[in-house]
Amino acid sequence: MTPIIEMKDIYKSYGKGESRVEVLKGVSLTVEPGEFVAILGPSGSGKTTLMNLIGLIDTIDSGTYSIDGVDIHRQSDHTYARIRNSKIGFVFQKFNLIAKYNALRNVELPLLLQGETSRIAKKKALATLERVGLGDRWHHRPNQLSGGQQQRVAIARALVGNCPLILADEPTGALDSKTGQEILRFFQDLNAEGKTIVMITHDPHIAAQAKRIIRVEDGLIQSA
């Protein structure tokens, strides 16, 4: 089987000269299709940096990275965007929904950006909102939804393009523990249906609900 994520000896630093910060110092990481992995580490350990590299939001300084068998070395931004759109659904701590759009529009957006017709985009977005239990809320804007509901809309947006990998950075960080638990259970259901999930968290109780925990400390992976 081709790993969905294969990183070898990744380095990443920010800044120059005296203000230079080495954030990742030789990270290697393999995630197979169908895994549910938590990346656990304290604040400042480099988790979001790692997520941005995995998600092709930022570029690695050195090392190799293949996503679903595709070597991402020195590709154009256009190619990164294409790989990102077809492979990765993102879920963020603060939901990152577009405030002026209703739930349906937020979920349709990735499809419309990929050139899907508005009829098909609407049909798929509605079906995905139903999948996350919000079929009756499609016309609500984010500020008319609870935090848990907003995160469900964000998950629907991550799912609608049928990407194999869900990448989530502290997806329960802005939610109370009961709502956070519901979101986690939802991730477990998605994983049972075959989605690969990589979830970043600083909370060991949240991480314990994944199938595997990868610990990041001071820019290095401590156990995999």
Ligand SMILES: Nc1ncnc2c1ncn2[C@@H]1O[C@H](COP(=O)(O)OP(=O)(O)OP(=O)(O)O)[C@@H](O)[C@H]1O
């Ligand atoms: N764009 C940047 N420029 C300079 N330094 C950065 C940048 N992004 C991150 N850093 C530094 O890299 C280190 C790791 O940051 P990162 O955001 O990856 O940590 P984290 O593990 O996600 O922390 P948290 O749990 O608080 O979100 C920190 O010391 C941070 O100050």
Ligand SMILES: [Mg+2]
């Ligand atoms: Mg972070």
